[in-house]
Amino acid sequence: MAKSNVKVLGAWPSPYVMRARVALNIKSVEYEFLEETFGSKSQLLLQSNPVHKKIPVLIHGDKPVCESLIIVEYIDEVWSSGPSILPSDPFDRATARFWAAYIDEKWFPAMKAIGAAQGDDARKAAVEQVAEGLAQLEEAFQKTSKGKDFFSGDKIGYLDIAFGCFLGWLRVTEKMNGVKLLDDAKIPGLAKWAEKFSADPAVKDVMPETDKLAEFAKILAAKMRGAGAPK
Amino acid sequence: MAKSNVKVLGAWPSPYVMRARVALNIKSVEYEFLEETFGSKSQLLLQSNPVHKKIPVLIHGDKPVCESLIIVEYIDEVWSSGPSILPSDPFDRATARFWAAYIDEKWFPAMKAIGAAQGDDARKAAVEQVAEGLAQLEEAFQKTSKGKDFFSGDKIGYLDIAFGCFLGWLRVTEKMNGVKLLDDAKIPGLAKWAEKFSADPAVKDVMPETDKLAEFAKILAAKMRGAGAPK
Incomplete structure (x- = not known):
């Protein structure tokens, strides 16, 4: 093209x-x-x-x-030059939009709160909230993927994109806080999904490397703490 | 039917x-x-x-x-048993979704802040923020309505619904705080749009009456201030 x-x-x-x-x-x-x-x-x-x-x-x-x-x-x-991203069925579309909104409004803010938490108790509470969200998303995954690799079935779609693009930051949060969030004992579907999503041809070249992103996160945190931080 | x-x-x-x-x-x-x-x-x-x-x-x-x-x-x-609610053009759809999200995430929270403001200065600042938002929405209205009655043109559509359903609460906010928000000297397009929207056959029977809504708002505010308020 x-x-x-x-x-x-x-x-x-x-x-x-x-x-x-x-x-x-x-x-x-x-x-x-x-x-x-x-x-x-x-x-x-x-x-x-x-x-x-x-x-x-x-x-x-x-x-x-x-x-x-x-x-x-x-x-x-x-563009019709590739598979559909939104599901074709209106109820499936509504479900995908619902969980995408949930991820943006509830789940990701909770994950950001892990890094911002002051003290072990606050961090533990934040980790628990994120884990609860992941358990709800695991349930949604089991329902909508119907045994296939992705929320959308055989190919990545809207909800896969909405959620999967946070995987880099999820791994950084795990690394920097010494916690396990994508725990395959608790959320086996999502743990496997995360691997498949990250390896997808449409994803792998734009998924940030965890170590590089962790370096960026440290610089960002230092700037936000420091005086004269750029807005 | x-x-x-x-x-x-x-x-x-x-x-x-x-x-x-x-x-x-x-x-x-x-x-x-x-x-x-x-x-x-x-x-x-x-x-x-x-x-x-x-x-x-x-x-x-x-x-x-x-x-x-x-x-x-x-x-x-x-349902295809009535006019389309979303615009048919993808860019117009994206624009309607953009402003609907803006209304939910920025504008309505700002309007709620008017009622919650402590003191005249805080209230004045909140009113100014809402007025700025309305000026942006007036500009969006002039662009998308193209001289017709509604954001969507001849008939009410997605953005009309997203914004218009807050008109009851906007009028209550005006009444309870003695402020003019839908000021036809400043935002003539929206002031006229608000009348047309409220009179639309799909709207008029479900638009709450301002006095009744103001009574409800008073009860709500009292419950939120009071002890033992229901969650």
Whole structure:
């Protein structure tokens, strides 16, 4: 496929940016990846997403599309050059959207709270909350995957992307806090799913390496603690 | 149309519940409205939405669909017995979803902050934040309505529903705090849109009356301040 008029404004450590890139990979859409510099915002970003001023932004021709899950739906609707990302059945679509929203609004904020927790008791409570969320997601996985590899069945789809793009940060959280979250004794389906997702051709080149991401996380944490941290 | 196998678990003051009802009205789908009692949760609600335990839930046959905007998309995808709710163009869909998410995540929380503000300065700051949001929404309205009555054009659609179902609470906020938010000198498009939306046949019977909603808001505020308030 010829180089298309598609740009992604992003940064490699962002799980939200990764969602857009995986969706474009699934559709075999070539795109230009314009990396934002950490701590500053380009003029193009400010113009393209004046409301939130946040990455990712997908620029298709001259049209900017913002918010990662909205970008994934847009990509699915515009390009038919690959498998469907959203399920075709309306109830299955609603279920996938429900869990994707749950992950963004409840589960990932709980995971971020592990790193931010002050003291062992607070950290333990945060870990338990994340584990409870994973148990709910394991149940959802068992229901929707129907014995196949992915939430969507044979191929990765909307909920796989929504959840799977947090796997890098999940592994960093495990590493930096000495905890086991993707425990195959407790959530065997998700533990296996995580491996399959990470190895998928649409994913493997954009999934950040755990050690590199952990280094980034340390720098980020130091900047947030330090004086004069960039916004 | 015969009574269908559709139920909505809800409560009349909820803007989120109203979204589901307006979408069903647009599609001329008859449904049973099962009102939850304020301060308690029915067994059916706990079973149907075990993750969030929140209204609205749409029960279609034996399948529960949760989260108001997901319900609206589900209704649009399942029933063709009325005009489309989502725009047909992918970019227009992405734009409608973007502003709907903005309203839920930024604008409505800001409006709730007006009522919760302690002191005149805090209230003034909250009012200014809401007014800024309305100015952004006015700009979005001018762009997407293209001179027609609604965000979606001739007929109410996704963003009209997402935003319009907060109009009751907006009017209550104006009344209880002595402020003008829908100011037709500043946001003439939205001021006119609000009237048209409220008078729409799919809306008028489910839009709560401002005085009745203000009474409910007073009871709610008293319960939240008081000891032994129900959760």
